[in-house]
Amino acid sequence: MFLQQLINGISVGGVYALIASGYALIYSLLGFSNWAHGEVCMVGAYVALMSVSALVLPFPLAALAGIGGAALISLFNERFLYRRIRENKSPTMFLMIAAMGLSTVFQNGVMLLFGSKFQMFPTVIPITSISAGNIRIGVLDVMSLAISAAALIVMEFLIQHTKFGLGVRSVASNSYTASLLGVNVDKMLAAVFILAGALAGVAGILLGLKYNVFPTMGNVGLKAFIASVFGGLGSVRGAILGALIIGVAEIMVAGYLNSSLRDLITFSLLIATLLIKPSGLMGIHVEEKA
Amino acid sequence: MMLKRTMAAALTLSVMFAAAGCGNSTAPGGGNGGSGGSGQPAVAGDPIRIGYVSALSGDTALWGQAGLNGMLLTAEKINADGGVLGRQIEIVGLDGRGDPQDSVNAYNKLVDENKVVAVVGTNFSSCNIPMASVADQKKVPLIATAASNELVTVDESGKLHPYSFRLCFIDSFQGTKMAEYVLNKGYKTAAIIVNQGDSYSTGVADFTVKAFTAGGGAIVANEAANSGDNDYRAQLTKIVQAKPEALFVPWIYSDVALIAKQAKELGFEGQMVGFDGWDSYELGTMAEGALEGAFFCTRPGFSLPEAKAYGEEYQAKYNIGLEGECLFGNDGLMWIVQCINETGSADPQAIRDALENTTFFKGLIGEMSIDPATHNPVRELAIFEIKGADNVFIEMFK
Numbered sequence: 001m002f003l004q005q006l007i008n009g010i011s012v013g014g015v016y017a018l019i020a021s022g023y024a025l026i027y028s029l030l031g032f033s034n035w036a037h038g039e040v041c042m043v044g045a046y047v048a049l050m051s052v053s054a055l056v057l058p059f060p061l062a063a064l065a066g067i068g069g070a071a072l073i074s075l076f077n078e079r080f081l082y083r084r085i086r087e088n089k090s091p092t093m094f095l096m097i098a099a100m101g102l103s104t105v106f107q108n109g110v111m112l113l114f115g116s117k118f119q120m121f122p123t124v125i126p127i128t129s130i131s132a133g134n135i136r137i138g139v140l141d142v143m144s145l146a147i148s149a150a151a152l153i154v155m156e157f158l159i160q161h162t163k164f165g166l167g168v169r170s171v172a173s174n175s176y177t178a179s180l181l182g183v184n185v186d187k188m189l190a191a192v193f194i195l196a197g198a199l200a201g202v203a204g205i206l207l208g209l210k211y212n213v214f215p216t217m218g219n220v221g222l223k224a225f226i227a228s229v230f231g232g233l234g235s236v237r238g239a240i241l242g243a244l245i246i247g248v249a250e251i252m253v254a255g256y257l258n259s260s261l262r263d264l265i266t267f268s269l270l271i272a273t274l275l276i277k278p279s280g281l282m283g284i285h286v287e288e289k290a
Numbered sequence: 291m292m293l294k295r296t297m298a299a300a301l302t303l304s305v306m307f308a309a310a311g312c313g314n315s316t317a318p319g320g321g322n323g324g325s326g327g328s329g330q331p332a333v334a335g336d337p338i339r340i341g342y343v344s345a346l347s348g349d350t351a352l353w354g355q356a357g358l359n360g361m362l363l364t365a366e367k368i369n370a371d372g373g374v375l376g377r378q379i380e381i382v383g384l385d386g387r388g389d390p391q392d393s394v395n396a397y398n399k400l401v402d403e404n405k406v407v408a409v410v411g412t413n414f415s416s417c418n419i420p421m422a423s424v425a426d427q428k429k430v431p432l433i434a435t436a437a438s439n440e441l442v443t444v445d446e447s448g449k450l451h452p453y454s455f456r457l458c459f460i461d462s463f464q465g466t467k468m469a470e471y472v473l474n475k476g477y478k479t480a481a482i483i484v485n486q487g488d489s490y491s492t493g494v495a496d497f498t499v500k501a502f503t504a505g506g507g508a509i510v511a512n513e514a515a516n517s518g519d520n521d522y523r524a525q526l527t528k529i530v531q532a533k534p535e536a537l538f539v540p541w542i543y544s545d546v547a548l549i550a551k552q553a554k555e556l557g558f559e560g561q562m563v564g565f566d567g568w569d570s571y572e573l574g575t576m577a578e579g580a581l582e583g584a585f586f587c588t589r590p591g592f593s594l595p596e597a598k599a600y601g602e603e604y605q606a607k608y609n610i611g612l613e614g615e616c617l618f619g620n621d622g623l624m625w626i627v628q629c630i631n632e633t634g635s636a637d638p639q640a641i642r643d644a645l646e647n648t649t650f651f652k653g654l655i656g657e658m659s660i661d662p663a664t665h666n667p668v669r670e671l672a673i674f675e676i677k678g679a680d681n682v683f684i685e686m687f688k
Contacts, residue, residue, distance in 0.1 A: 001527060001528070001531055004527050004556075005524060005527055008521075008523040008524060008527060011523075012521050012523075118544040118547075118576065120547075120575075120576055120578075123578050123579075126578070126579070127551050127554050127555055127578055127579065127580050128555075129555045129556070129557065131557065136555065136556050136557045138552075138555035138556075140555075141555075210520075210521075211520040211521070211548060212544065212547070212548070212576070220520075250521075250524075251521075251523065251524045252524075253524075254515070254519070254524035254525060255524035255525070255527060255528060258514065259486070259513075259514055259515045259516055259519065259524070259525060260486060260487075260514070260516065262516070262519065
């Protein structure tokens with residue numbers, strides 16, 4: 001049973017990881033927690049859902065549309081809100097407050113447009129599982145883990161091994177110096193928002209496939225945020241590690257202790273991280289950016 | 291309690307439709323009563339006035355107006371057949387707006403000004419609980435429709451509200467009956483997953499477990515979870531490993547779909563069993579086949595032949611969508627009429643006594659008797675089975 005619960009936990013953590021890495025990416029550049037990130041997932045899920053149900057696109061195309069939609073919304077947030085706040089030279093806190101506002105605007109906007117009803121994708125993968133001995137893994141979970149892993153690997157590659165990635169890292173390190181050295185900071189930020197948005201879109205669609213699509217589904221972003229704090233704000237690898245640990249911890253708590261302790265333990269972990277090791281598992285120089 | 295949750299859920303889904311639809315579905319006589327209640331006391335030869343309180347405006351007017359329409363339609367038929375005790379029936383509907391204070395005011399007005407002999411309504415426990423105390427003072431019987439909270443007919447200490455009755459079964463009743471049904475079907479071991487933050491779920495679960503164990507069955511796993519977690523595999527893994535023959539799921543349908551899918555993924559092959567929280571036309575589709583063959587209990591809706599015929603008549607007259615609440619309207623009125631006919635008196639006190647001593651009443655939602663100690667109906671449950679995307683009516687279970 002322990003092994004089965006471990007697998008359940010990794011499958012929960014895998015989706016957290018996609019969202020958490022988006023938090024980490026944006027935090028590493030702008031030094032603020034993008035509270036609207038969970039809603040970007042939700043918008044991605046709705047775009048994909050509408051592409052399937054209203055436009056009758058085949059699922060793979062609809063998924064691409066969803067990922068694109070989430071990337072666009074994420075870019076929209078940057079272009080029309082966050083950039084403006086930066087140009088006004090407002091405190092970083094303003095970014096976070098604006099993001100909180102956006103999050104509610106998106107939730108309520110979607111509620112108005114589509115109602116708060118649970119909606120679902122047509123059956124993409126029938127409910128089956130692979131069993132090995134006593135252990136069963138849902139085919140959808142295997143797919144979702146594989147897709148999460150692939151998306152995260154692509155992102156790591158982009159950040160670590162491309163010229164674009166170098167630009168991003170230079171802005172993350174010091175945006176002023178980077179701009180002096182000829183890096184177009186606004187362009188880099190736009191690109192990062194698109195990347196984070198696309199990851200959120202993937203997460204939104206996977207979440208939608210697993211748990212249905214509804215306006216408040218982006219609230220899962222809160223768990224992902226905790227994962228990124230736990231892993232180290234601004235560290236993408238830390239965020240992924242944190243997400244997997246939190247996913248497993250939640251399942252173990254619900255499985256072996258009591259499910260009402262599930263959120264309590266996750267949030268206690270958040271507080272403990274901030275008190276004991278504010279830089280998280282893999283973060284650096286948090287004081288400067290917080 | 292239960293109904294309020296489902297309604298809230300259903301409503302948020304369809305606020306826009308409701309808002310658009312309500313205007314059209316206004317009952318004849320509309321918000322302020324079927325016909326003008328004068329201030330005169332009732333005398334023989336006058337019509338027998340029967341009141342109705344529910345939300346006739348606002349978010350939940352869809353149900354309120356359906357209940358009133360049902361009463362008006364049935365009253366029209368009774369009157370065409372010569373009325374009751376030679377007198378005509380007159381329905382006076384007042385808008386309680388789904389609000390406790392407005393509902394109490396409406397009840398008072400019906401009793402004080404319209405001189406009604408009995409009142410049907412509402413469908414909300416939150417409204418009926420304060421109305422019950424007022425009815426005790428005014429001594430005019432009140433029959434709730436879908437209000438399923440225990441406190442609608444008894445107070446906190448379990449003392450009976452002598453003038454409060456209800457048509458719907460309460461949460462604990464369906465728990466007990468469903469445990470019996472599952473035992474009758476030959477299942478000896480069962481597991482249960484409970485939504486621990488929801489009193490509907492915990493209430494149903496307590497009575498299910500008690501009755502299942504008392505009937506000789508064994509509960510091999512009793513797991514708690516929270517709605518909104520969305521991932522129930524930690525608990526379901528434990529349940530699957532305990533190998534129960536049946537799994538009780540006293541949850542609201544959107545969670546039920548998730549639970550069913552995850553249980554199936556984890557290899558659960560037993561019988562899934564549900565309650566009236568499952569009663570949604572979307573459940574079969576949402577569960578993507580994971581609930582095939584699962585059964586649940588609820589109200590029969592328009593499944594019984596008499597109810598089906600009534601529904602057709604109702605639609606022909608009002609030309610609006612069918613809502614189960616119109617059956618409650620009919621049954622409330624017919625039950626009162628049965629009591630008036632039995633006692634030969636349209637006096638509120640006589641009606642109350644007859645309501646309390648009802649040993650058999652057959653309405654459009656099935657047969658029932660009344661437990662004089664609690665004023666809760668002992669009634670048949672409708673069993674539905676999920677086949678494909680549909681909930682198929684199987685039988686009435688006594």
